Amino acid sequence: MTRQLAGHGPAAYWAAEPSPAMAAHLKHANLPGIHVVEADALMLPLPDHGADVVVEHEVLQFAADPLLAVEEAPRVLRPGGRLVRLLLHPDGSNPLTDIDAAYRRAAFADGPRPLFLGKGTDQRVTAHLAALGRPTRTQTLAEFTQHRTPQQTLDALADRAWLYQHQLTNLRHQRGMTAARQIAGRMTQGVAAPYTLRALITPADQQVR
Known part of the structure; x- marks a missing residue:
């Protein structure tokens, strides 16, 4: 996403990255305006x-x-500014979600x-912003189909890609992986899942324009 923003017009962007290794990687890319x-x-x-x-x-x-x-976001935004949350979310039925559910x-x-x-954190964030008097509007940016395999889902779980997994002991993590592999083993092929990329736009000044 940072690469997509780089070099468009005279705008300057501050890219916040908590990982020193990833920050160094991004600096090495020497992207214009970043x-x-x-x-x-x-x-x-x-x-x-x-x-x-x-x-x-x-x-x-x-x-x-x-x-x-x-x-x-509201703290650093000027009056009239915008928080734009880009959300890529599957639409419709996706049997691969059964693997994650079994793990949990x-x-x-x-x-x-x-x-x-x-996934789903965005809904809680939207509700939280609304409670602060900052309603959000949604704009669809793209729709496409993405092919994913059961192994890709297992790999993400095995790497503890989700923050909630960090609170688990190794024993509980392995128990989850065993259950996830059992579900994945019943799937003989990948899934062509429909996805939608949306922009969730929240104004800084407590009103949607």
Whole structure:
């Protein structure tokens, strides 16, 4: 997403990246108009009301506290500015989600379920912004079909790609992986799933224009 924004017009962008290795990788790319800062979404190193637009692309679902992180956007946005959350979400039935569901049922069988699971975090964030007096409108940007395999879903779980997995012990993680592999083993092929890319646009000044 940063590469897509780079070099369009005279605009300058501050790319916040909490990982030193990824920040170094992005700096090495030397993208035009991109200033890379090592920072966490919970505390952006930007002044109040200094940005025209805040662009978030599926970052909040990995934040330790998505609701607190999203409140940074109104702080740094100027009056009339916009928070634009880009959300890629599957539409319709996708049997691969059964793999994730099996993992969660097994991994959290003897404990409380996590508050945030990744996909779906956007709905809670939208509701939180609305409660703060900042309603969100949705704009569809693209629709396409993406082919994914059961192994790709398993690989993401095995890597603990989702933040909620970090609270699990190794034993509970392995229990979840065993259940996920059982479901994946019943699937003989990948899935061509329809996806929609949407922009969720929230104004800084508590009214949608």
